Amino acid sequence: MHRISLILSQARRGGFTWEFLLDKMEVEFGIQGLEGGYSIRTFQRDLTTIREVYGIDIQFNKRLKKYLINEDDSEPIRMHLLESLDIINAFELASDLGQFVFFDGRRAGGTEHLSPLIGAIKKRVKVRFRHFKNWIETEDFREVSPLALKQVKYSWYLIALNEKEELRNYGLDRIHDLSTTPQKFERPENLNFKEYYQHVFGILNDSTLPVENILLHFSKQQGHYIRSMPIHPSQIIEKDDENGLIVSLQLKINHELISEILSYGDQVKVLEPEVLSERVRRIANKITR
Template sequence: MGRKLEGLQRMLVIINRLKGPQQYVPREELENYIAHRMEERDGSPVDLRTLQRDFNEIEELFGIRICFDKQRKGYFINEEDSLKQEQYDRLLLNFDLLNAIDRTSNLHTYVLAEHHRPMDYECLPLLIKAIRFSHPVAFNYIYIREGGKIREKKVLPHYLKEDQQRWYLLAYDNGTLKTFSANCIRNLRIINEETFRRNMDIDVEELFKDSYGIWNQTDIPVEEIELSYDALDGSFLRSVPLHHSQEILTDNEEEFRICLRLRITNDFVMALLARSRSLTVIKPMRLREWVKKVYEEALKRNA
């Protein structure tokens, strides 16, 4: 196993142990746990010096600070630096899977991984660093909807948000909070000689509560939406809701009917079309006409 891969696996083992129900983990207990888990992965023994180096790298890479409580004689994760549980679990799941696949084992014979590496991942480390240390960033931004027109931007980065396997930057552009697709950022550079005071009062959950995906166009009203499907499509929508506001109105052998409350954007309509085999838009009528128009134009093109 390569040193870099082994070190990453060891760091994830440490995080996984310290995020458990036991608040303080004694040094010997943590060392034994790491040694046992790394032995399963054909790793090397770990000493105190290696452990401390791992703690430093964990803080640098993940922003997770591991401390030692002398009174309780145990290690713990500083709650101020811990990630939200959903993000935490996703990070550990993704890295554990990737690490397992990278090992010289036969796991590839029963796990089929997607090998495509999206371009937008390349700028994430720099963006994370800029956000963490409150530095502005400058970049060239490609406006896809304007025929690929490029504009130079200088913004104050605040958050990274993932949606539909793509990453987006939330940043203040001339005093207005905007969303930038990481996939459209080019020539990114951190302006290290400048700093700004990060706005920690942004309610990110509230910001996207009424939107589908990343686009929260406040000039579009929030509307009540009612959709009808057959039982087969309903089985999928029951397990993977279209939106967090989804409520089930009817669920039987003939019909699966739901209501939602959100802004009707192009992204939302595209999501509806992705599972539209049995879709009937009950309301609002303008959404029904929108879907109808898309299909009429598609029929003309493919007649």
């Protein structure tokens, strides 16, 4: 795991030569207290493991004379999950983490359901669980057809067809007693979740809402963050100068988007559309009263 993590880390930093990697491996072996060396043969086996297990293809670039990630043949979702691998391997090196590693108090509850739900989605079998609704404090027994999983900030959601074949989402942190059933279901052929969430911020997609061209103006300081961490994949930088950053977004106006905008406080201004500006203004006025 440490060898693979090191290879992936160096590849993501712009690539590496065999000689550079060998030096890094020797240092790593010393930290881990491991004996023996690292051979080109072992390296080739590690590349095969990375390709087959992690879906990341690392190839030698003859022009640059170093090993690079071949993004055309690497699965995008795997690239995203490498961040988790970095965290796991970093924490394995340390004891007494509480002395110097501090986590946000909020946790992504329900992550223990991810593996069985992914299995059910791939096998196309229904799942059964008790679902706790925070806002009415009751528990419902559900038997649904799982279609996809979506992460929004700190939370994971199951997207599924309920008993009435209606598309619904369920927070994994509110799912209890999850079990798979032997009952098969047919996945809707015309349902493409990339398109379904293309113009949505968050998890709620109201089909009655239009897609709006949204213009947001951020302060110069906040603009650095928004530039490196876009609000949404549709984000386009319209203007970037001493007066700040202006970005456009193609999104539906929902409560989650408004909450996100409000979270930036006085570092953001809504330029367009007026309906969004007015809704943000009304909520901000209520907060100060």
